Amino acid sequence: MAFLVLLLLLLNFVFNATNAQSTSSIIKPGSSLSPINNSYLLSPSGQFAFGFYRYKNGYSVGIWFENIQQKTVVWTANRDASPFPTDVTLVLTTEGTLIVRPKQGQDVLIADTSSDNVSRLATSASMLDSGNFVLLNSSGGIVWKSFDFPTDTILPGQRLAVTGKLVSSVAESDHGSGKFLILMQSDGNLVQYPVEAGMERGAAYWATNTFNAESLTLDGNGHLYLLNDTGFNIKSINTNHVNASGKSVYRATIDTDGIFRLYSHSSNPFDDWYTEWSSSNYRCDPLGLCGENSYCVMMDGEPVCQCPPHFDFINEKRMELGCRKNYSLVACDKRNDRTFDFLEVNDVSWKDDAYSSLSSMTKNSCRAECYRDCRCEAVVIENESCKMMKLPLRFGRRVLSGQLVTAFLIGGELAGVGTRKKRRKLRLDMLIICIAMACLTLGFLVVATIGVRKYRAHVRKYNRVLRLANEVEKLVQDEFVEKSKLEKMVKVGLWCTQDEASSRPSMKRVILMLEGTINIPDPPLLSSFVSYP
16 A cells, blocks of 8 residues: 555656646746746757857857757857847747847847737747747647758758758857858759858859759758658768767757868767768868958968968958958059069969959960959969959968969069069079078088087088078178078078977978968077087
8 A cells, every 4th residue: 555655656746747847848928038037948858948048248049958068059049139138038929929028128029920810829839859949829730940940050850941041150159140151052952152152153162963952951860961852862961871879969060160060969968079070171161261362271280361472461360351462553554574573372272253264374474464454463373274363362272283373463662672583583492492402411411510620610600600691681692682581591491400300390381481371480509509519
């Protein structure tokens, strides 16, 4: 008998707990959420939450994974609006609209189902275990769902239908609309673009190259694929998909860097998200990662924006905003060989915005055509193709072609110096060879020099070079050479002669130093010179 009583008490506890949990995932007219008290709803399993979350200097309304320590927001309402203050409430009105109501001012609409059709009128709202927040009618039918209005993420069971899109966030801490989007086009192709270009020709940087897809789908096993209008799988996107055990949840997100990634997370709430698949492994692929007149290069595994020669960053603290020229072109009718010159950047591709394209052209003839054309400010030369461009150039990124050259037409006083210098200038490739030979020669001398007398003699030579590094004009005497470039070459040569092999730069780094892509620090004294005075 005692056992029966205990069993009844246990069943009553389970029922009450279940009932309490279900009501905690539902909003009805008259109930409300606020940022301070009762701020969010949980799905029945506790996997997802809907409500107010801390954002910038206030609060936003959204959906996030609640049982993962690394808080991950998957949907935000009115993502580009200002954060809410603390004195607001989220309510479902009797008219079927979900709103945020401030103490003063106008209501902010979150979802609207108001209609003359009673069957379309929402009478409750619920947070489901799928991550879908829904509004329900009196019969329990769904009349509105967050799955139909994605921001930057889709979840298992969610489809991105034709004309649907995901837009990246500005940053990890800023959920506003960012620079990149992925679009399920009406022609059946799933494509990634920079937002500023829309569907502009030549602006896509990734696509599935399909023509009859109707939706992008992610299932509960982490399989990302495209369906046609009959529901048939016509293309698996993550072709190496494996239904891995121990994986609890998945999400597909277009990240702030413009790459579309599929993530998984284990059942351990303290684990990190794991990347199962990504649309690109080269992080400079997304067009528009760097602003106008700048280009993306990889440095230590991270994408970095660079300016061409004689261009400066618009904002040194926000290099992704792009670059502007630090020179001005003189009037076209005043062009001559003293006022104009070309400066080159190798292996950088740009958006093809050429106003004129010529074929069967050498580099010199292409530059000559630009010189004669008053509209021309830069030329892109590849093989025998010559594309004449006006500034600003867009969507620059480093490519490993070996055949691509961008020549910028530089004008004014700056170009005059370059033109005079052109009379006796040495070609960059010859300079690199000479410096490499100098590095080998000086390195041989260091190894071959044994004994105090020879060390002292070498120290005197080294000190003389150091002094000349500060008076580089003495190295060239009556030949005109740009001082900054010669100082750069001397510093690189001194770095190449360091005793410790780990201190010597690689040939790739030497080239980057000479190009001006990276800064050249002052070289230290050779350790052997310090040890033997």
